[in-house]
Amino acid sequence: MTYTTGAAEDYLKTIYAHTEWQTDLITPSALAVRLGVAPSSVTEMVKKLAASGLITHVPYGPLALTDAGRLRATAVVRRHRLIETWLVGEMGYDWDEVHDEAEILEHSISDRLLEAINARLGFPAHDPHGDPIPAADGTVQRPAALLLADAEVSHSGTVLRISDRDPAVLRELAADLIGPGTQFTLAAPFTIVLADGQSRLVTPAAARSIWVTA
Amino acid sequence: MTYTTGAAEDYLKTIYAHTEWQTDLITPSALAVRLGVAPSSVTEMVKKLAASGLITHVPYGPLALTDAGRLRATAVVRRHRLIETWLVGEMGYDWDEVHDEAEILEHSISDRLLEAINARLGFPAHDPHGDPIPAADGTVQRPAALLLADAEVSHSGTVLRISDRDPAVLRELAADLIGPGTQFTLAAPFTIVLADGQSRLVTPAAARSIWVTA
DNA sequence: GCCAAACTTTCGGCAAACCGAAACCTCGCT
């Protein structure tokens, strides 16, 4: 019924994350890859999550969160992002260093401590990578976004978020002073011009990590 | 070899805690009671801890930490007490509210985050209950102490620590403005006179939670 | 010195997560 182990939270969070910036549903094998787990482990957990009413699943089909599952998932994402924001804002971490610590703490911090952190930070709307922090009721403020790699040449916009999956990309972009809020024009593939006229070459990996206004 | 699950940490910590303010060794059954676990579970974990060289144990005998075990235990205690100090010092918790949260976080915080917290707090030597915070090398500064319940009438001294086992006792003492550092004279059993001349009646439960200078 | 109470260990079992190998579907392509 109230099935909320750390493992289950990770499955829910990952299912949620997959649909946050794209629309297709995640498959069991993709989930296995993302979680670094064998496909058979996914099958097993999927059965438990479905039995608890947190996801829907037809055999051999993809996975989808129920309303209850989405609420549970956004709660975990909320914890994760508030913790990341706190680590950068108060504890002297750089934005490429926070993900792993948050990955662990998100499962052990109490609601009370989380809200104390939230209040100290002034109720931030975004984490250091530009990801929206879900509200306690599960609501998420998410602007229309486009992967930089998919943007057309001459596209102008603002950087909305940068995936924190690859710390090397984050360090590279920090060195180039590119982050959420950076305004740019795509001059040529992988070449952006910033507001101050400086141009920057972004690596393909970075272009696949940067989401910009549509 | 490097056996460090959260469960094992709790066993080590509890074995350590038992000898921190008294000298006798803990028995398996006492450990079971403290951990809220069946005696057979203790036997099992004890075998693993002994096999890992963290405790010594002769069958049917009491338990003792090895040097390696004590180092592991003090590391956990250090985490626990720094977290408690942080929750009170920065996050708006009262001293009767921190123990349970610390009990969980002590197993998931990284060394790096712990040291960041430590630095923010100014490297405190004691937690909110007056318990000494072990150094990173396992060293503990521990003054000679005496349970208030065991002190003789007319004994004068300073409150050193108050066990955080019973939150009700902590709230009661906070209301009476008694805490680590409070100077007193034991006027009669369960009756102490404070430095300002006011006298206080402490409950038997409190007298068994308060440790004072010898 | 013996014996029963009290404590400790052994034993079989359970639940959560994980795995690999083997069986099983699906779907696209011919």
Place this chain on the structure above:
DNA sequence: AGCGAGGTTTCGGTTTGCCGAAAGTTTGGC
């Protein structure tokens, strides 16, 4: 329609940590 590749599930097995019941050990009191 048929077939096979690739994705999914089933199955048996592992580890960690827990349990209760039963068996074994220690020890204090008579």
